Amino acid sequence: MNVEVIAPTNPFIGTDTGKMPAHQAVYEKLRVMILFGDLAPGQPVTIQGLTDQLSVGMTPVREALRRLIAEGALTHQGNRRVSVPVLTPDCADELGFMRKTLEPELARRATLRLTPASLDAIAACDEDLNRAIAQGDIGGYLTQNYRFHALIHEAANAPIMAATVDRLWLRFGPSLRVVCGRFGTRNLPDKHQDLLEALRIRDAEAAARAMAEDVIQGVDQICSALKDTELSARSD
Amino acid sequence: MNVEVIAPTNPFIGTDTGKMPAHQAVYEKLRVMILFGDLAPGQPVTIQGLTDQLSVGMTPVREALRRLIAEGALTHQGNRRVSVPVLTPDCADELGFMRKTLEPELARRATLRLTPASLDAIAACDEDLNRAIAQGDIGGYLTQNYRFHALIHEAANAPIMAATVDRLWLRFGPSLRVVCGRFGTRNLPDKHQDLLEALRIRDAEAAARAMAEDVIQGVDQICSALKDTELSARSD
DNA sequence: AGACGCAAAACTTGATCAAATTAAGGCAAG
DNA sequence: CTTGCCTTAATTTGATCAAGTTTTGCGTCT
Numbered sequence: 001m002n003v004e005v006i007a008p009t010n011p012f013i014g015t016d017t018g019k020m021p022a023h024q025a026v027y028e029k030l031r032v033m034i035l036f037g038d039l040a041p042g043q044p045v046t047i048q049g050l051t052d053q054l055s056v057g058m059t060p061v062r063e064a065l066r067r068l069i070a071e072g073a074l075t076h077q078g079n080r081r082v083s084v085p086v087l088t089p090d091c092a093d094e095l096g097f098m099r100k101t102l103e104p105e106l107a108r109r110a111t112l113r114l115t116p117a118s119l120d121a122i123a124a125c126d127e128d129l130n131r132a133i134a135q136g137d138i139g140g141y142l143t144q145n146y147r148f149h150a151l152i153h154e155a156a157n158a159p160i161m162a163a164t165v166d167r168l169w170l171r172f173g174p175s176l177r178v179v180c181g182r183f184g185t186r187n188l189p190d191k192h193q194d195l196l197e198a199l200r201i202r203d204a205e206a207a208a209r210a211m212a213e214d215v216i217q218g219v220d221q222i223c224s225a226l227k228d229t230e231l232s233a234r235s236d
Numbered sequence: 237m238n239v240e241v242i243a244p245t246n247p248f249i250g251t252d253t254g255k256m257p258a259h260q261a262v263y264e265k266l267r268v269m270i271l272f273g274d275l276a277p278g279q280p281v282t283i284q285g286l287t288d289q290l291s292v293g294m295t296p297v298r299e300a301l302r303r304l305i306a307e308g309a310l311t312h313q314g315n316r317r318v319s320v321p322v323l324t325p326d327c328a329d330e331l332g333f334m335r336k337t338l339e340p341e342l343a344r345r346a347t348l349r350l351t352p353a354s355l356d357a358i359a360a361c362d363e364d365l366n367r368a369i370a371q372g373d374i375g376g377y378l379t380q381n382y383r384f385h386a387l388i389h390e391a392a393n394a395p396i397m398a399a400t401v402d403r404l405w406l407r408f409g410p411s412l413r414v415v416c417g418r419f420g421t422r423n424l425p426d427k428h429q430d431l432l433e434a435l436r437i438r439d440a441e442a443a444a445r446a447m448a449e450d451v452i453q454g455v456d457q458i459c460s461a462l463k464d465t466e467l468s469a470r471s472d
Numbered sequence: 473a474g475a476c477g478c479a480a481a482a483c484t485t486g487a488t489c490a491a492a493t494t495a496a497g498g499c500a501a502g
Numbered sequence: 503c504t505t506g507c508c509t510t511a512a513t514t515t516g517a518t519c520a521a522g523t524t525t526t527g528c529g530t531c532t
Contacts (some may be wrong), residue, residue: 021316021517023302048481057519059295062483063302066259070306072396079526080257080482094396101337160308160330160407164400171396257483284515293485298517315492316516 023060026050027067034073034084035170036142037177041086045074073170087175089226095168096219100212102165103149107195107211109156111204118155119199125151126192133190138180148192152211172222179225191217259296262286263303270309270320271406272378273413277322281310309406323411325462331404332455336448338401339385343431343447345392347440354391355435361387362428369426374416384428388447408458415461427453 030050033039050061065082068074075085085091125148132140146169153162191214198206266286269275286297301318304310311321321327361384368376382405389398427450434442 023517046481047483057517058482059298059518062295062299063517066299066303067306070303072399081526091396094394097341098338098397098400101341102334105333105337158330160327161334163308164334164403167400259483282515283517293483294516295484317492 021060022056023063026054026056026060027064029054030064030068031073031170034068035146035173036139037174037180039084039174041084041174041178044077044081044083046082071167071170073167073173084174085171087171087222087226089223091171092175092219092223092226095171096215096223099165099168099215099219102161102168103153103215104208104212106153106156106158106161106165107198108204108208109158110152111199111202111207113157114155114199114202118151122148122151122155122199123196126196129192138177142176142180152195175222175226179222182225190214257296258292259299262290262292262296263300265290266300266304267309267406270304271382271409272375273410273416275320275410277320277410277414280313280317280319282318307403307406309403309409320410321407323407323458323462325459327407328411328455328459328462331407332451332459335401335404335451335455338397338404339389339451340444340448342389342392342394342397342401343434344440344444345394346388347435347438347443349393350391350435350438354387358384358387358391358435359432362432365428374413378412378416388431411458411462415458418461426450 030039030045039045045065047058047061047065050056050065051058054061065074069076069082072085074082077083087095125144129141129144129148132144149169150166153165156162191210194210195207195214198204198210266275266281275281281301283294283297283301286292286301287294290297301310305312305318308321310318313319361380365377365380365384368380385405386398386402389401392398427446430446431443431450434440434446
C-alpha cells in the first residue's frame with residue numbers, strides 16, 4: 001500500500017487515540033492522509049492492507065472506509081474496489097462552484113460571530129502560513145492553509161455548511177499535493193491579508209469578497225494545472 | 237423501534253436486493269425511510285433493533301448507519317446512541333441557504349444538457365405530482381416532489397452537487413412529513429410550471445430563477461412551521 | 473483467444489468484551 | 503412510617519474481533 005506514517009508534529013494529527021473508538025481513529029488517520037496528499041490520486045485502498053498496517057480488526061476499517069466513501073474522499077471503483085478518486089476537470093468545476101459560493105458565505109457569517117480569541121488564532125495561523133511559504137515548505141503550506149480556512153469555517157458557527165465545504169477540500173487534497181509538487185510554493189493565492197483586515201474591522205461584505213477572490217485564485221490554479229497534466233498524460 | 241415497512245409501490249423503493257451487498261440494501265431502505273418521514277425526528281435508531289427487523293448481521297447495519305451519519309441523515313447523540321436529527325431553525329437556515337444557491341445552478345446546468353427523454357420524464361413526474369396534490373395524498377406529494385427535483389439534478393450531469401443537495405433533502409425529510417401532516421397539501425410551493433416552460437425553451441436563467449423561487453417558497457414554509465412548532469413546544 | 477482454476481480480497485455472521493442506561497434495594501431524613 | 507436519594511446489580515446496546523462464505527481478478531492451459 002505504501003502509506004507512510006505522518007509525523008505527529010502536524011497540528012491536525014494529534015491522534016489522541018487514548019479514549020476514542022478504533023473506527024474513528026482509523027477514520028481520522030485516513031482523512032488526514034487524504035487531505036494532505038499522502039495518498040496519491042488513483043491509489044487503491046484495501047481493507048486487509050489497512051487492518052495489517054494499523055493493527056485493528058476488519059469492522060472498524062470497514063466503517064471508516066464507508067464513511068470516507070460517503071464523504072467523497074474515497075470512491076467505490078465499480079467492483080467493490082476502493083481507491084483515492086482522480087480529480088477530473090468536470091469534478092474540479094463542480095467543486096470550484098461550490099467553494100466559490102459557500103466559502104464567502106462562511107466568511108460573511110464568521111465576521112459577525114467572530115470572537116477576539118478566534119481572530120487571534122486566525123492571525124497566528126496566517127503567520128505560520130507565511131513562514132511555511134517563505135521556506136518553501138509544501139507540507140506546512142498545505143496544513144496551515146487548510147487550518148486557516150478551517151478556523152474561519154469554525155468561527156462561522158454553521159456546522160452543516162462547514163462540513164460540506166470540508167468535504168470539498170477533501171476532494172481537492174490529493175491533487176493539491178501533486179500540483180504544489182509541480183509549482184512549488186511560489187505564485188500561491190493569498191488574499192489572506194485582505195481577509196484578515198476585513199475581519200478586524202468587522203466588514204462582512206469585504207470579508208466575503210476577499211474569500212471569494214482567494215477561492216477563485218486557488219481553484220483556477222488547480223484547474224489549469226489539471227488541464228496541463230491531462231494534456232501531458234494524453235501525449236504519453 | 238416502530239418502523240413500518242413501506243409499500244413497494246413507491247418508485248424509489250424498488251429494493252431489488254437481488255444482486256446487492258446487504259449493507260447497501262440496508263442503507264437504501266433506511267435512506268428512503270428517513271427521506272419520506274417514516275422515521276420521526278428524535279426517534280432513536282439502534283443497531284440491534286435493525287438486525288432483528290431486517291434479518292441481517294451486525295456489520296452491514298453498522299456500515300449503513302455510519303454512512304447515513306456521515307451524510308447527516310442520522311446523528312450521534314453523545315453517548316454512542318444514534319437517532320434521527322431534529323431540525324433546528326439554525327440548521328434549517330443553513331440548509332436553506334445551500335439549497336437556494338445550489339439548486340438553481342443545477343437547474344441552469346440541466347437546461348443546457350437536457351435530453352428530450354429526460355424532459356418528458358420530468359413533465360410526466362410533474363403530472364403525477366399534481367395528481368397527488370389534488371387527491372391530498374401527502375405521501376405521493378413527498379415522493380413525487382422529491383423525484384421531480386432529483387430528475388433535474390440527474391439531468392444536470394453534476395454528480396457532486398447533486399449528491400450534496402440530496403443530503404440536504406435528507407435532512408429536511410423527517411420534518412417535512414410533520415409539516416405536511418399539519419397543513420395538508422394546500423398552499424404547497426409549485427413553481428414547476430414556470431420551470432418546465434423554461435426547460436422547454438432552453439432558457440437557463442429563467443429555469444434558475446423558477447427553481448430559486450420554488451426552493452425559497454418551500455424553505456420559508458418549513459422555517460415558519462418550525463418556528464410555530466417551537467413556540468407551541470415552549471408553551472407546553 | 474476462450475475457458476478453467478487458483479488466490480486474494482470483500483462480505484457476512486456469530487461470539488465476546490466493554491460501556492451505559494435502567495431497575496431495584498437499602499439507608500437516611502422528615 | 504413514608505418518601506427521596508444514592509449505590510449497586512442486571513439488562514440492554516455498542517464495539518471489536520476472528521472465522522467462514524462468496525465474489526472477483528488473474529494466470530495458465532488447451
